[in-house]
Amino acid sequence: MTRFRKQNGGTAGTVVFVGAGPGDPGMLTARATAALAEAHTVLVDPDVPPAIAEAVRADRAELELTPATGEPAEVAKAAVAAAKSGGTVVRLVAGDPFTSDDVVKEVLTVGRTSVGFDVVPGVASSTAVPAFAGVALGGTSLSADLRGGEADLATLATAAKALDAPLVLQGNAEDLPDAAARLVEGGLSGSTPVVVTTGGSGTGQKSVVAKLAAVAEKNAGLDAVTGPVVATVGSAVDKRARLSWWESRPLFGWRVLVPRTKDQAGEMSDRLRAYGAVPVEVPTIAVEPPRSPAQMDRAIKGLVTGRYGWIVFTSVNAVKAVREKFTELGLDARAFAGVKVACVGESTADAVRAFGIVPELLPTGQQSSEGLLADFPEYDDVLDPINRVLLPRADIATETLAAGLQERGWEIDDVTAYRTVRAAPPPAPVREAIKGGGFDAVCFTSSSTVRNLVGIAGKPHAKTVVAVIGPQTAATAQEFGLRVDVQPETAAVGPLVDALAEHALSLREAEGGEER
Numbered sequence: 001m002t003r004f005r006k007q008n009g010g011t012a013g014t015v016v017f018v019g020a021g022p023g024d025p026g027m028l029t030a031r032a033t034a035a036l037a038e039a040h041t042v043l044v045d046p047d048v049p050p051a052i053a054e055a056v057r058a059d060r061a062e063l064e065l066t067p068a069t070g071e072p073a074e075v076a077k078a079a080v081a082a083a084k085s086g087g088t089v090v091r092l093v094a095g096d097p098f099t100s101d102d103v104v105k106e107v108l109t110v111g112r113t114s115v116g117f118d119v120v121p122g123v124a125s126s127t128a129v130p131a132f133a134g135v136a137l138g139g140t141s142l143s144a145d146l147r148g149g150e151a152d153l154a155t156l157a158t159a160a161k162a163l164d165a166p167l168v169l170q171g172n173a174e175d176l177p178d179a180a181a182r183l184v185e186g187g188l189s190g191s192t193p194v195v196v197t198t199g200g201s202g203t204g205q206k207s208v209v210a211k212l213a214a215v216a217e218k219n220a221g222l223d224a225v226t227g228p229v230v231a232t233v234g235s236a237v238d239k240r241a242r243l244s245w246w247e248s249r250p251l252f253g254w255r256v257l258v259p260r261t262k263d264q265a266g267e268m269s270d271r272l273r274a275y276g277a278v279p280v281e282v283p284t285i286a287v288e289p290p291r292s293p294a295q296m297d298r299a300i301k302g303l304v305t306g307r308y309g310w311i312v313f314t315s316v317n318a319v320k321a322v323r324e325k326f327t328e329l330g331l332d333a334r335a336f337a338g339v340k341v342a343c344v345g346e347s348t349a350d351a352v353r354a355f356g357i358v359p360e361l362l363p364t365g366q367q368s369s370e371g372l373l374a375d376f377p378e379y380d381d382v383l384d385p386i387n388r389v390l391l392p393r394a395d396i397a398t399e400t401l402a403a404g405l406q407e408r409g410w411e412i413d414d415v416t417a418y419r420t421v422r423a424a425p426p427p428a429p430v431r432e433a434i435k436g437g438g439f440d441a442v443c444f445t446s447s448s449t450v451r452n453l454v455g456i457a458g459k460p461h462a463k464t465v466v467a468v469i470g471p472q473t474a475a476t477a478q479e480f481g482l483r484v485d486v487q488p489e490t491a492a493v494g495p496l497v498d499a500l501a502e503h504a505l506s507l508r509e510a511e512g513g514e515e516r
Helices: 030-038 050-059 072-083 101-111 125-132 153-163 173-185 212-216 235-243 262-274 294-305 316-329 346-354 369-375 400-407 428-436 447-457 471-479 493-510
Strands: 014-019 039-044 065-067 088-093 116-120 142-145 167-172 193-198 206-211 228-233 255-258 278-281 285-288 310-313 340-343 388-394 411-422 441-444 465-468
Touching (some): 014 101, 030 050, 030 116, 050 065, 072 088, 072 101, 088 101, 101 116, 125 167, 125 193, 142 153, 153 167, 153 173, 173 193, 173 212, 193 212, 206 212, 206 235, 228 235, 255 262, 262 278, 262 493, 285 447, 316 346, 316 388, 316 411, 369 400, 428 447, 441 447, 441 493, 465 471, 465 493
Parallel strands (some): 014 088, 039 065, 039 088, 255 278, 310 340, 310 388, 441 465
Antiparallel strands (some): 167 228, 193 206, 285 411
């Protein structure tokens, strides 16, 4: 990041004007992300979508986001004052900085001071939102912002008609009827198609297609549309049905409940968003260390001294607990020399590989304790010099695996690596949505998430699609009277979400192609 020097030799900070793009955090550029990572102050434009602000807070919880309100000169003054203490001040604006007249005024104001500035262009909403709505603008398009000034819509209508070019309007929903009327007065036909998009580029995006005259006459079905919108006007809208790629995703618009531990929800939520879903994370369990560290300390010492022939990992949390104990004791993956490693499934194996270890054994069939037992070798006193297996697990783990290994002749050290405790109940609106059918689907990744969700929030409504990661979770869900709709062949987060998306597609096909 560029640094500027005051004339007296002291270090001045920098004001970086960063374009946040249309609203999807994934549309932030690499330079924008780098600037935010370096900032000590972020002045956020009111038009920046909440998802962007939430993403910034998720990455840097200690960073305070300050609303940027007032006239351009006042905002610029606040940015300069913050920058004079040194470091980077980010002025975060919606879309692209130089497409806003007010932001350009801010840049000019900062430029008249001793504080330097930088500009990080963003993806302009006037091009990105139509693309997310399935409208190809082509090489020539016109745009106008209905906020902060009087747009010359009559002239734009004449130009759009002459060029046969689409026209993109940004503004608030209440601005559209008057704007549509002025476009018709300027020469555009009342039958010109319009698509009005709210929440553009996010999983809450909604698009309404109408005719220009209907928008002007306030009977275009836009009564429920509020807040900032992007309206695309022109014949390009007619191809939307064939070009729609975002709103046609399998889970688009689905509200999916993600009952997991807080630090494990990210992977599932990201994958759900990629399918167009709106994930709602509800922590149901918290993972805590054992009440006494002595048992784990002895187990790790046994690994180092050659006490075990095998270590069996049944969860990512177990791998994490062992890894944290290694770090605490100053050990690394070399302590596993001579010990064979078995994992109950691919997600657990990935966590082991990230530790620098290649597992010797994974189930060839069902990824579960039963599947692992089916492939686990029996103890052979000739081939196996050490007959003891370390099994680091949760305090509430079932006895199936330990008993099965003992039947195969192995001695088992069943060690509590971590404890699972029930989380606090979610807010009342979430509990009501769970029981009242406010979620399209729920994804369970363990038996404990089933038990704890029912315990803290109640049973999901009968119309909610229930997706489970594997057979044990399915059995627990059925014990609580839940209908299991989706279960992947591979017990891992990715296949679980993929299977839910396939199920959604099958429902859509069964309904004759209608979106759910």
